[in-house]
Amino acid sequence: IEFDPKTPIKKGVHTRFLSMTEVPTQGFAIGELEERPYSGGAKFRLADTLLARITPCLENGKTAYVDFLNEKEVAAGSTEFIVMRGKHNVPSEFVYCLARSTEFRKYAIAQMVGTSGRQRVSADSLKNYLFPIPKKERLIKFGLVSQPLFARISANNKQSRTLATLRDTLLPQLLSGRLTVRKAAEVVA
Template identity: 45%
Template sequence: MGEWKEYKLGELGTVVTGKTPSLKNPEDWGGDMFFVTPTDYRNYRKYVDGSERKLSDIGVKRLANKILPPYSVLVTCIGSDMGKVVITKDPCITNQQINSIIPNESVDPHFLYYTLINSYDVLRVMGGDGTAVPIVNKRDFENIKIEIPPLKEQKRIASILSSLDDKIDLLYQENKTLEAMAETLFRKWFIEDAKEEWEDGIIADLIDFNPHRKLSKGNKSPFLEMSNLNTSTYCPITWRDREFMSGTKFINGDALLARITPCLENGKTAYVDFLEEGQVGWGSTEFIVMRAKHGLHPFFSYIIAKYQDFRSFAESCMAGSSGRQRVDINNLMNYEIKIPEKKVIDIFNHSINYMVTKMHNNNNE
């Protein structure tokens, strides 16, 4: 093995901080160039493969010095998405919340990606953890130090990790398919085939909202940030142990629904199955905890939390000042739903249990 040496990020390539075109120039928008923001990261795994907004040729020309070539490494350096990393496959431009590295010939971009995805804690400290809006500016970002081996060894390490990523992607896609199947069963049996003679009810008849969980201050327990809730599958992106101070508490089998804008609209939701037996986790105060009852499988609460009609109702229950609106849980609990027969619940539970077990095993793998 070659000798590992320490470098500053600024020594490994050109660092580019993105920029957002002025909304006063509508002609800058609407073309083919990806304009990447942290919001787009929720749709990515390792690579940038699209963006909600795109720039026109005029906008690209105006920001010509911000164009990132393929295999640039993008790192979010502000706010709740701090530390998220992706690689470009096509040219793109980012907004100012992202610092990007165009690697030089001394560093493999894939190796740099795998190194930087572990930089979360460093970025949070540099950005002022605990401040309202943590931020790492370009100068501080360029001065972050990492150790790297010779290029040949970088490529070997990155190749091994990339093959594991390919396997992870297959498991991830299988879980998305299983989730879709579970949601289809719910809509078929509980909505489309609901019988007139079923009792009329509200969601609070089937779900406990914010059930009591006990966790003493100072105890170290898995902590889940809002930024780590996924938008496309139930498993959070990551979590870490942290001493409990104040926040929402949850246990395995609970579903977490974001109650604040824009996280609710963006689809941030989770199903908790990553804790040890008897363990209590905690996280953002902006989570609504949902727990299935009435004999329903715990995953039912997650399916409801993802059901578009329920989410639309939740959005209609939001109150507060513009930009900081939150769901009024008392109103949310009044979402109308038929109370299913026990035999339907039993059939649903039997079918869903296999899917949930398979998804859990995939995540562990």
């Protein structure tokens, strides 16, 4: 697993940005991204895992699986993310599941340093985490089983966001009387 791998973005280039507030403590559905000129921070691409490095976000479980970018798109995020990326045929889903595992999180929390309230874990200390590495065949099988599940979760998250937007658009109009239920049904159909 690579920690904070080199991912190029030129300063000033407009890119999507993910703030820590948009990262969940459970699951991997992120909130809204904003577009802004790149000026620093974590750089990541599709299928990376983002792990919060700072108190209390790490303890609260803030971790994201990057399923919201296009194939060659690079985005940026808070400086308080550690980017994790599989290498040597390690499926990205395995990396995310490892980052979510209780044992890994306990290790990461134990490695935090700094003043109370501003403690952080470094990517370098996470490189020293020891765990049994599955054989190549098992990793391949894990990928074959987990990839469709992650794809389904991603599709469900996208559908949920679409439905929430539809609700937020139609509900005020229905409540104000500007739109009837019959007309709303036509709009949705």
